[in-house]
Amino acid sequence: MSGGGEGPAAPVAWRLERHVALPSTADLLAARAESGAAEGLAILAGEQLAGRGRAGRGWASPPGNLYLSVLLRPASPAREAPQWSLLAAVALAEAAGAVLADPAAVRLKWPNDLLVGGAKAAGILVESALTATGGIAWLGLGFGVNLAHAPALPDRPTATLGGVETPERFAARLLQRLGHWVSVQREGGFAPVRAAWLRFGPGAGEAITVRGLPQPGGFAGLAEDGSLLLEIGGRRQAIPAGEILSQGNDRGNARGNAQGNV
Structure with a gap:
């Protein structure tokens, strides 16, 4: 990712749209992005009726959890798109740690799963479109967070953040941390993001x-x-x-x- 030398980066101007229910926040965000929506659009749904993950996998979306997709337009080459998953994970880990009684219980699994006490509590979907010259035209970051409910999975334990915040309050907290790290990246490149991710990542030799x-x-x-x-x-x-x-x-x-x- 490109770094500083041009003065402080302008903060992202978030514009939060709230919906009672949507088929998918990611799908709506992608449609808005393709229609030319400006960076900073954030779409929050109280419930997803057809929540999705990578390769069309379903995403259980009961009311009470967070379903949020945000739009960025970074001036970055396509090869750097995966780094945004790590940046989003750092912002999510900081937001989650702020609402838990034991912030140390928050860990990250490469590149973008959030664990609480070793159990999965959130995931991130990163989608993008490219320019004709190989840059990132737009980038969508989708967050699914178990705030109050932990849908059961057959192959791993799941956890919640304890139901201590509403989706609206947690969305505001997450957007604040995400905006911070976008500014850090734009001023200092990927190195500080990488260092921050390592604070939440596995231990050496794990x-x-x-x-x-x-x-x-x-x-x-x-x-x-x-x-x-x-x-x-x-x-x-x-x-x-x-x-x-x-x-x-x-x-x-x-x-x-x-x-x-x-």
Whole structure:
């Protein structure tokens, strides 16, 4: 991501739209983006009737949880799009930690799952469209957060943030932190975002299993571009994208770059 030298970055001017129910906040955001909506549009739904994640996976969306999609138009090349997932995850982790009695219970699973006490409490969907020259025309960040309800999953535990805030209040909190990190990125590049993600990420050497790799690897940080670094068989390997099957004591099936049911 490109960095500073041009003075303080202008803050994102959020414009929050509230809907009682929508088929999908991500679908509406994409339609608005394609129609030329300006950066800062945020769409909040009290309920999603056809919530979706990556590859058409369903997303259970009962009333009381957060369903929020936001529009950004970063001046970035397409190769940097995955980094925005990590930026969104940092903002989400900070917002979640602010409402929990034990902020230390918040952890991140690469690249964009939020865990509370080791159980999945939120996910992020990142979608984008490209310009003719290979830049990002628009970027949509979708957040699904278990504020009050934790829909059951067959392959992993789920958790909530305790129901202490309404979706509207949590959306405002999340947008504030997201705006902060967008400004940080625009002034200082990806390095401070990467450092912030590592504060919430796995511990050094924590075992991580990735689909397609012959054996688990030990967490060795993030590469400068946000790729996952693993120590496998005495060698360090960079994973730019992938499906994480387990992390530490979590035996769930968290999908990289996916917003599935939480």
